[in-house]
Amino acid sequence: MAEQVQEYLKVERQQPWREELRKAMKAKERTDITRVKMPEEDPHFRATNSNEVNLGLTKEMALQEARRCLDCANPTCITGCPVNINIPKFIKRIEQGDFLDAARVLKDTNTLPAVCGRVCPQEVQCEVNCFYVQKLGKEAVAIGHLERFAADYERDSGNISVPEVAEKNGAKVAVIGSGPSGLAVAGDLIKWGYDVTVFEALHEIGGVLKYGIPEFRLPNVIVDVEIDNLRRMGVKFETNFIVGKTAGIEELKSEGFEAFFIGSGAGLPNFMNIPGENYTGIFSSNEYLTRVNLMNASNDEYDTPVYSGNHVAVIGGGNTAMDSVRTAKRLGAEKAMIIYRRSLEEMPARVEEVKHAMEEGVEFLNLNNPLEYYADERGQVNRMKVQKMELGEPDSSGRRRPVPLEGSEYFIDVDTVIVAIGVSPNPIIPSSMPELEMSDWGTIKVNKETMESSVPGVFAGGDIVRGGATVILAMGDGRKAARGIDEYVKARKKK
Numbered sequence: 001m002a003e004q005v006q007e008y009l010k011v012e013r014q015q016p017w018r019e020e021l022r023k024a025m026k027a028k029e030r031t032d033i034t035r036v037k038m039p040e041e042d043p044h045f046r047a048t049n050s051n052e053v054n055l056g057l058t059k060e061m062a063l064q065e066a067r068r069c070l071d072c073a074n075p076t077c078i079t080g081c082p083v084n085i086n087i088p089k090f091i092k093r094i095e096q097g098d099f100l101d102a103a104r105v106l107k108d109t110n111t112l113p114a115v116c117g118r119v120c121p122q123e124v125q126c127e128v129n130c131f132y133v134q135k136l137g138k139e140a141v142a143i144g145h146l147e148r149f150a151a152d153y154e155r156d157s158g159n160i161s162v163p164e165v166a167e168k169n170g171a172k173v174a175v176i177g178s179g180p181s182g183l184a185v186a187g188d189l190i191k192w193g194y195d196v197t198v199f200e201a202l203h204e205i206g207g208v209l210k211y212g213i214p215e216f217r218l219p220n221v222i223v224d225v226e227i228d229n230l231r232r233m234g235v236k237f238e239t240n241f242i243v244g245k246t247a248g249i250e251e252l253k254s255e256g257f258e259a260f261f262i263g264s265g266a267g268l269p270n271f272m273n274i275p276g277e278n279y280t281g282i283f284s285s286n287e288y289l290t291r292v293n294l295m296n297a298s299n300d301e302y303d304t305p306v307y308s309g310n311h312v313a314v315i316g317g318g319n320t321a322m323d324s325v326r327t328a329k330r331l332g333a334e335k336a337m338i339i340y341r342r343s344l345e346e347m348p349a350r351v352e353e354v355k356h357a358m359e360e361g362v363e364f365l366n367l368n369n370p371l372e373y374y375a376d377e378r379g380q381v382n383r384m385k386v387q388k389m390e391l392g393e394p395d396s397s398g399r400r401r402p403v404p405l406e407g408s409e410y411f412i413d414v415d416t417v418i419v420a421i422g423v424s425p426n427p428i429i430p431s432s433m434p435e436l437e438m439s440d441w442g443t444i445k446v447n448k449e450t451m452e453s454s455v456p457g458v459f460a461g462g463d464i465v466r467g468g469a470t471v472i473l474a475m476g477d478g479r480k481a482a483r484g485i486d487e488y489v490k491a492r493k494k495k
Contacts, residue, residue: 027070031132035139036065043359047329050215053356054118054148059099062149066095068141072131077143080129082476083110083184087126091146103154104161106147111187112180112226112475114155115209117148118218120472121350155225162232166193171489174199174257176243176429179207180471181462182263183227184478185485186235192486197236197257199243201428204294207265208463209471211290214323216330244432249458258492259457259485262444263478266463268424272315276373277419281307281381285316285324285420292327309415310334313384315370316420317347322357324418329360333416336362341369341389341402367391369402371409373417384414425464433458443467450484451477459484 039055040046046053057065069091077087086105093102106113122144127133130140154160171194175182178200186196204210206223231237243249249260269284271277283306291306312328314321317340329336338357340347344366347354358364367389374383388408391400425442437445437454444453444460451459461477463469 025067030068030070031136031138033064033068035068036061036142036145038142038145040356043356043361046216047326047360050330052219053216056152057145057149059153062094062099062146063097065142065146066091068132069095070131076129076131076134077126077141080126082125082472083116083479085109085126085147087143090150091141091143094146094150099150099153100157100159100161102146102150106150107161107163107229109479110475111184111230112209112223112471113147114151114222114226115180115218116472116475117144117146117151118222119213119470120144120147121470123351125472155222160225160229162229163187163191165191165233168195169193171195171259171493172197172255172257173259173261173485173489174243174249174252175261175263177201177207177263177265177462177464178205178227178237179263179265179462179474180209181474181478181481182207182261183230184475185261185263185459185461185482187230187233188479188482189485190230190233190235192482194486194489196234197238199241200237200239201242201264202294203239205237205239207263211294212286212320212323214289214293214327216326217323242428244428248432249429258489260459261451261478261481261485262429262453262458262460262464263462263474264426264429264464266423266468267426268442269419270422270424271419272370272421274370274372276375276381276384279373279375279381280379281309281375281415282373282417282419285314285320285418286423288324288418289320289327292331307416308333311337311412311414312416312418313337313339313370313412313414314418314420315339316422317342317349317366318420318422319349319353321418321420322349322353324420325362326357326360328416328418329362337365337412338362339365339368339370339386341367342399343367343391346399367402369404381414381417384412384417385409386412423463423468425467429464441467447484449480450487451481452484452488457488459488 041053071088075088090102090105126143127140132138133140173189173194173196175186175198178198186198190196205227209223269286308328308331312333314325325336325338368386369389371387372385373381376382388405389402392403395401430436444465446453446460446465451461453460459481461481462474
């Protein structure tokens with residue numbers, strides 16, 4: 001990474017147009033510009049439909065925000081990005097008015113710029129490392145908003161660039177899972193001349209980008225455009241193919257695949273194991289969101305309906321909990337509640353997601369924890385018992401531990417409960433490969449430098465290794481694994 005930054009400093013900063021931009025505005029003029037605010041749909045209107053909430057920047061907004069970038073001598077924003085986007089370079093392309101080239105710069109290292117511009121937690125990655133935050137105590141340059149702008153501008157222009165691809169090197173690689181880590185692996189390897197096939201268990205490509213994130217945050221069309229670009233580069237996709245069931249890795253080896261990347265995600269939902277959890281109307285967030293996002297469950301004409309009632313409780317405080325409760329609101333819930341055992345300040349969800357949920361009328365019952373569910377004579381959940389909590393000493397996560405308040409139990413009427421307290425790694429592939437070394441949490445153990453597992457030639461990344469993480473961290477794993485696969489294949493050819 002340090003070498004990449006140094007190369008950037010040597011080459012890019014010598015460009016004549018960069019000097020022109022520096023002379024056009026003094027640093028003081030740049031730092032006096034107020035950070036742009038993303039336009040949004042009206043909360044009352046958006047809570048009734050699945051339209052995207054964030055509307056994107058106009059050209060004028062993007063140009064103004066790009067001018068805030070100081071083109072630092074030491075661009076620490078790059079080191080905060082898991083996929084190492086050359087952030088100053090693409091932002092300066094925007095300031096110059098060359099929006100299409102800004103998109104090309106993004107695609108040098110990021111397979112999914114329009115996706116990342118929407119769902120990446122820039123506020124704790126590249127933006128927290130921005131000079132404005134670190135040295136000036138001001139709001140960071142809106143890197144995520146600008147990334148989305150460049151990617152959207154390119155798509156809307158109809159002039160979508162396809163990254164250059166090297167001549168085929170004769171090596172075949174199988175990628176298992178079409179989520180963000182798998183797509184990142186495929187994007188890098190296809191550039192380097194590999195024959196890449198992505199195997200997806202579901203009927204649509206995209207993994208968690210499709211089944212786990214609602215349209216109001218990440219429209220499917222955005223994901224499809226970026227996947228189509230991978231197809232244009234030469235990546236092949238096979239759907240309805242469960243590696244470990246349809247065929248195992250040994251069978252795929254007989255078809256000429258030399259290396260494998262496992263990016264099968266964390267699709268096994270966690271539950272609290274409290275009384276009544278099996279009553280009708282109690283869902284995992286995985287099932288609830290998959291039915292709605294991928295199987296059109298909100299449309300009565302489809303065969304996979306999901307019951308979403310008038311009084312909906314979502315258990316958890318992460319982004320998936322916010323996605324679930326906001327989806328319930330859009331499906332007509334009169335009362336949609338978040339029940340979380342810690343305080344609002346300690347919620348792991350993005351600040352923006354919490355803000356949007358509040359604006360849309362979601363109720364937050366913080367410092368509350370479910371104890372038991374009750375049902376009517378048909379087995380349909382109709383009530384839950386919760387207990388109030390208080391914060392004690394910090395636990396291993398660094399957050400203050402929630403402690404039950406004795407005698408504080410009370411009841412809440414509910415007709416739907418969605419449990420969003422995390423997921424565990426998908427067990428199908430590990431169960432088909434007993435030689436894989438696994439952790440106590442069911443994740444695949446890998447070499448952190450190469451992402452290679454205990455089985456030579458088998459690499460892994462994303463949630464199957466991390467146990468649950470962000471889209472961009474999974475993509476970072478994918479890029480690292482691509483380099484590991486490249487080294488592995490080249491070393492074999494030398495023997």
